[in-house]
Amino acid sequence: MKNIEALIRPNILALEPYSTARDDFKGEASVFIDANENPWNNGYNRYPDPRQRRLKDAVANLENIKVENLFLGNGSDEAIDVLMRIFCRPGVDNIIVQAPSYGMYKVSAAINDIEVRPVLLDDDFGLDVEDVFSRVDENTRIIMLCSPNNPTGRSVPIEDIRLIAERFDGIVVVDEAYIHFSEEPSAITLIDDLENLVVLRTLSKARGLAGMRVGMAVASPLIVDYMSRVKYPYNISQATIDKALEFIGSNTDYDRQIAVIIEERKKLKDRLSGLKSVEKIYPSDANFLLVKVDDANRMYDYLAERGIVVRNRTTQPRCHNCLRITIGTPEENEQLVKTLLSYEKETADN
Numbered sequence: 001m002k003n004i005e006a007l008i009r010p011n012i013l014a015l016e017p018y019s020t021a022r023d024d025f026k027g028e029a030s031v032f033i034d035a036n037e038n039p040w041n042n043g044y045n046r047y048p049d050p051r052q053r054r055l056k057d058a059v060a061n062l063e064n065i066k067v068e069n070l071f072l073g074n075g076s077d078e079a080i081d082v083l084m085r086i087f088c089r090p091g092v093d094n095i096i097v098q099a100p101s102y103g104m105y106k107v108s109a110a111i112n113d114i115e116v117r118p119v120l121l122d123d124d125f126g127l128d129v130e131d132v133f134s135r136v137d138e139n140t141r142i143i144m145l146c147s148p149n150n151p152t153g154r155s156v157p158i159e160d161i162r163l164i165a166e167r168f169d170g171i172v173v174v175d176e177a178y179i180h181f182s183e184e185p186s187a188i189t190l191i192d193d194l195e196n197l198v199v200l201r202t203l204s205k206a207r208g209l210a211g212m213r214v215g216m217a218v219a220s221p222l223i224v225d226y227m228s229r230v231k232y233p234y235n236i237s238q239a240t241i242d243k244a245l246e247f248i249g250s251n252t253d254y255d256r257q258i259a260v261i262i263e264e265r266k267k268l269k270d271r272l273s274g275l276k277s278v279e280k281i282y283p284s285d286a287n288f289l290l291v292k293v294d295d296a297n298r299m300y301d302y303l304a305e306r307g308i309v310v311r312n313r314t315t316q317p318r319c320h321n322c323l324r325i326t327i328g329t330p331e332e333n334e335q336l337v338k339t340l341l342s343y344e345k346e347t348a349d350n
């Protein structure tokens with residue numbers, strides 16, 4: 001057993017969380033004059049449920065998670081920040097991230113004055129477990145793994161995740177924003193065995209609700225409890241709760257959309273690999289392809305001038321001349337290929 005409480009910052013252990021008006025009262029009532037709200041009902045005059053019980057039930061059911069293991073945040077970006085604030089002492093502790101990986105880990109760490117130790121991935125974006133542990137010292141509190149990784153599309157094998165979590169005395173976070181597009185097993189299956197494991201998910205990608213800002217952390221009830229104490233009491237608005245419930249309740253189309261995206265990923269990969277300007281397409285378990293091209297800046301500009309925006313990753317570690325291309329609708333993917341064919345024609349003429 002790992003002692004998770006020994007990893008929590010003393011001020012967080014000692015924290016007396018904000019007690020909302022509705023937390024203090026338990027029972028049935030019809031007159032609510034406890035929270036200084038406007039009394040006339042317009043649908044939003046009341047503060048939302050700080051424990052988000054209805055939305056948690058729906059999200060837990062959607063993602064096949066137990067409610068007691070679920071934290072909801074204003075995007076998974078909030079969960080990343082809350083985890084750093086719980087486990088990392090500013091100016092003292094450090095975290096380990098893959099390089100390249102999702103940019104928010106670094107930003108959140110910088111805001112919290114936490115040192116970031118990047119572990120460079122190999123040429124094919126694989127992670128070496130020994131490299132990870134060579135960077136760990138007594139102040140390493142979090143190992144951030146993104147699987148499938150953004151921007152590489154490659155997953156960390158679940159056996160490596162288990163090995164890292166068993167061996168490491170801090171917290172291992174596995175960001176599964178893209179897991180729905182992958183055939184690899186989810187690290188959520190390890191939660192009950194590994195008390196230092198936290199898995200992040202989001203409604204922003206496969207679930208089609210990036211504008212809604214709902215992300216989640218899946219972890220032991222102990223970690224979920226500390227995350228709930230540290231978050232803003234009303235981090236998910238009533239408008240978000242209502243709309244998210246409506247979408248989750250009515251959208252039975254997720255499986256089909258995911259299947260189409262996976263099919264389109266394969267098709268787009270085949271089409272792009274026939275292009276002369278494309279040097280390499282990395283295997284992807286996500287809803288994007290990382291593509292090495294002849295000249296990423298030139299291709300980026302060419303596409304942008306024609307109204308097609310991709311993500312230029314050329315300055316990222318091991319990503320020289322790489323573009324990250326999200327799988328769009330079949331029509332959008334076709335438009336991309338056509339535009340790249342004209343790019344090749346025009347650049348060949350010059």
Ligand SMILES: *Cc1c(COP(=O)(O)O)cnc(C)c1O
Binds near residue numbers: 146202203205
């Ligand atoms: C898009 C993305 C997220 C999603 O963040 P939200 O705040 O939930 O929208 C999280 N992690 C990674 C790696 C991502 O690419």
